[in-house]
Amino acid sequence: MADYDVIILGGGPGGYLAAERLGHRKLKVLLVEQESLGGTCLNVGCIPTKSLLNSAKLYAHAQHSERFGVTATGVAYDWTQVQAWKADVVGKLVAGVGASEKRAGVEVAYAHGSLVAPGVVEVAGETKTADHVIVATGSVPVLPPIPGAADNPLVVDSTGLLAVESVPQRLVVIGGGVIGVEFASLFAAFGSQVEVIEMLPEIVPFMDDDLAARLRKALTGVTFRLGCRVTGIEGATVVYTDAKGTERRAEADLVLMAVGRRPLVQGWGAEEAGLEVGPRGVAVDDTMRTNLPNVWAVGDVTGRSLLAHAAYRMGEIAAAHIIDPVAARRNGQRLRTDTIPWAVYSMPEAAGVGLTEARAKERGHDVITATVPLAVSGRFVAENGVRGPGAVKLIADRGTRAVLGVHMLGSYAPETIWGAATVLETELTIDDLRQVVFPHPTVSEGIREAAWAITD
Ligand code: FAD
Numbered sequence: 001m002a003d004y005d006v007i008i009l010g011g012g013p014g015g016y017l018a019a020e021r022l023g024h025r026k027l028k029v030l031l032v033e034q035e036s037l038g039g040t041c042l043n044v045g046c047i048p049t050k051s052l053l054n055s056a057k058l059y060a061h062a063q064h065s066e067r068f069g070v071t072a073t074g075v076a077y078d079w080t081q082v083q084a085w086k087a088d089v090v091g092k093l094v095a096g097v098g099a100s101e102k103r104a105g106v107e108v109a110y111a112h113g114s115l116v117a118p119g120v121v122e123v124a125g126e127t128k129t130a131d132h133v134i135v136a137t138g139s140v141p142v143l144p145p146i147p148g149a150a151d152n153p154l155v156v157d158s159t160g161l162l163a164v165e166s167v168p169q170r171l172v173v174i175g176g177g178v179i180g181v182e183f184a185s186l187f188a189a190f191g192s193q194v195e196v197i198e199m200l201p202e203i204v205p206f207m208d209d210d211l212a213a214r215l216r217k218a219l220t221g222v223t224f225r226l227g228c229r230v231t232g233i234e235g236a237t238v239v240y241t242d243a244k245g246t247e248r249r250a251e252a253d254l255v256l257m258a259v260g261r262r263p264l265v266q267g268w269g270a271e272e273a274g275l276e277v278g279p280r281g282v283a284v285d286d287t288m289r290t291n292l293p294n295v296w297a298v299g300d301v302t303g304r305s306l307l308a309h310a311a312y313r314m315g316e317i318a319a320a321h322i323i324d325p326v327a328a329r330r331n332g333q334r335l336r337t338d339t340i341p342w343a344v345y346s347m348p349e350a351a352g353v354g355l356t357e358a359r360a361k362e363r364g365h366d367v368i369t370a371t372v373p374l375a376v377s378g379r380f381v382a383e384n385g386v387r388g389p390g391a392v393k394l395i396a397d398r399g400t401r402a403v404l405g406v407h408m409l410g411s412y413a414p415e416t417i418w419g420a421a422t423v424l425e426t427e428l429t430i431d432d433l434r435q436v437v438f439p440h441p442t443v444s445e446g447i448r449e450a451a452w453a454i455t456d
Contacts, residue, residue: 004030006322007121007130009113009268012039013308014299015136016097018315023104025323030130031106032113032123037097038090040138040300041308044159047093049182051086052162053345056189060347067385077190079166086162114269118292122269132294132322135275135282136315137268139261139300146174148233155233155255158183164254168192172238172252174230176203178344180258181219185346188221195250197225197240206342208356208393208407210371215350215409218389225250263301280304286334288318296322310340339424343414348389351413353421354405357395366398370453374410377449378441383411390443394430394450401429406447416444430454 006022008015011033019031036043055077062075101108111124115135121128141157149155156164158179167190173180176198188194196203202212203224216224227243238250263281276283276291280303288296296318299311317335320328341353360367374380374390384390390410396403406420423433433451438444 002119002129002131004028004107004128004130006030006132006134007032007113007123007128008134008136009115009121010039010136010138010299010301011037011097011108012136012138012299012311013041014138014301014311014315015039015134016101016315017312018134018136018298018319019106020100020104021316021319022322023101023106025319026105027323029104029106030109030123030128031101032109032111032121034110034112036094037101037108038094039136041311042093042097043090044162046308048086048090048162049158049179049186050345051089052082053182053186053347055082055085056186057347060189079190083163112268115273115275115295116269117273118295132296134288134315134318134322135268135270135290135295135297135301136299136311137264137301139263139281139306141257142260142262143257144259146230146233149257152233152235152255154236154253155257157257161254161256168252168254170236170252171195171254171256172197172236172250173256173258174238175256175258175260176200176216176224176226177258177260178204178342180256181215181344181346183256183258184222185219188219189347194222195225195252196222197228197230197238197250199227199229201227204344204350206356207344207350207352208395208405209358211350211352211391211393211407211409214389214391215344215346215348218348218409219346261300261306263303265301278303286336287321287328288314288335289321304335305337305340307340307342310337313340336425339421341417341421343417345414348410349413350407350409351417352405352407353417354403354424355395356405356407357393360395360397360404365404367395367404368398368454368456369393369395370450370455372446372449372453374443374446377443377445380410380443380446382441390446392446392450394447394454396430396454398456401431402427403430403433403451406450408446410443410446412443416442416447419444420447 005027007030022029062072114122170193173196184194228240230240232239236252265277282297298314320333343351371393375386393407395405
C-alpha cells in the first residue's frame with residue numbers, strides 16, 4: 001500500500017487548493033513546499049503587488065480629492081510603512097493557508113521534492129509513495145539574453161522590485177504585460193518617473209486593442225515606448241531600437257525586467273521520470289492528466305494559463321478526477337481556457353474575459369461589437385466624473401449571438417468581470433444577457449448597456 005493517496009509538489013494556489021479539496025474528502029495528502037506556502041501568488045506575486053497598489057491608490061486619492069470636496073493637507077507616504085503593511089498582509093494570508101491545510105488534514109513537508117516515477121516521489125532525500133502525484137511547481141521569471149542584463153544589480157525582476165528599500169527616482173520597465181503595467185502604475189503614483197519599453201505595438205496583449213490603448217493613455221505618469229526592441233543595458237541605462245529603427249537610450253536608476261514567466265520544469269525530475277514537457281510546459285489534457293499514469297499537473301507549470309485563479313481551477317479539476325473520476329466526467333470537470341478572466345490592478349483598473357475582436361475574427365467569427373463609456377453608470381460618474389477613464393467592449397458572434405468576449409476598463413472591473421465570465425461559461429447570448437437584472441447604480445451596468453448597444 002502506498003504511503004499517501006496523493007503527493008503534491010508545490011504549495012502555490014494550484015497545489016494548496018488541490019490539497020484542501022482532497023483533504024476534505026478524507027484522502028491522505030502530503031503537500032511538499034520548498035519555500036513558503038502560497039507560492040508566487042501570496043509571497044511575491046498577486047498579494048504583495050495588490051498591497052502596495054492599495055497604498056499607492058490611497059496616496060493618489062488623498063492628493064486629488066479636492067474636486068470631491070475633500071482637502072487633505074500634508075499628504076505623504078512612508079515607504080517603510082507601505083512595505084510593513086505588505087509584509088503583514090502576506091504573513092497573515094500565508095498563515096491562513098497553513099491553517100486551511102491543517103483543517104483539511106493535509107500533511108505539509110517543507111522540503112524540495114522530486115518526481116522519481118509515477119507514484120514515487122523523493123522528499124528531502126526520502127522516498128515516498130502515493131497512488132497519485134500532482135505537479136504544481138509554478139513558474140519563474142524569464143531573463144532574456146540581453147547584453148548587460150545578467151548579474152546586473154540595477155536590473156531586478158518583480159521579486160526584486162517588490163523588496164526595494166526606497167522608491168527609485170527613475171524606473172524603466174522592460175515589458176508592457178500585466179506585471180509591467182501594474183508596477184509602472186504603482187511607482188508612478190509614488191512619484192517615480194516611469195518609462196515602459198514594449199516590443200509589441202500595444203500593451204497587455206490579451207486585452208482588446210481599443211481598450212488597451214485607452215488604458216495606456218489613462219496611465220498617468222507613465223511614458224510608453226511601443227514597438228521597441230531592447231538591445232543592451234549599461235548600468236541602469238536601457239539601450240533600445242525604436243519602431244523606426246533608431247537607437248535610443250532610456251536613463252534610469254533601476255530597471256524592471258518583466259518580459260514574462262516560464263513554467264518551472266527543471267530541477268524536480270520531470271525529464272528523468274519521462275514526463276512529457278511541451279513548448280508551453282508540462283503537457284496535460286483538459287482534465288490535467290499528464291502522459292504518465294496517475295501523474296497530474298496544474299497551474300503555471302502547465303503553461304495553459306499563468307494566473308492564480310486558473311491554477312486554483314486546475315487544482316480543483318485534478319482533485320475532482322482523483323476523488324471520483326466518473327462523477328468528474330459526468331459533471332464536465334475540465335479546463336476551459338477561453339473563459340478564464342484576467343485583471344490588471346493599475347490606476348485605472350482593467351479586466352476582461354474571452355476573445356478580443358481581433359482574435360474572434362482570426363477564429364472565423366462574423367463579429368459584432370459594441371463599446372460603451374462607463375459614464376453610462378451613475379456610480380462611475382459619481383466617483384470619477386463623466387470623463388473618467390472607463391469603457392466596456394462586448395464582442396459577439398453575429399449568427400449565434402453568443403457573447404465571445406467582454407473587456408472592461410475602469411474602477412471595479414476586476415470585481416465585476418466574473419459576471420461576464422459566467423456569461424461565457426454558460427454560453428449565454430446577447431439576448432440572454434439583456435434579460436439579466438443588474439443592481440443599480442453599479443459600474444457593472446456597463447456590461448448590460450454594452451449588450452443593449454449592439455444594434456445589428
Ligand atoms: P506558484 O504560485 O508559483 O507555486 C509553486 C510553488 O511550488 C512555489 O511555492 C515553489 O516554491 C514550489 N516548488 C517548486 N518546485 C518545487 C519542488 N521541486 N519541491 C517543492 N516545492 C516546489 N495572478 C493572478 O491571478 N492575479 C494577480 O494579480 C497576479 N499578480 C502577479 C504579480 C506578480 C508580480 C507575479 C510574479 C505573478 C502574479 N500572478 C497573478 C501570477 C500568479 O502568481 C501565478 O499564476 C500563481 O502563483 C501560479 O500558481 P501555481 O500554484 O501554479 O505556482
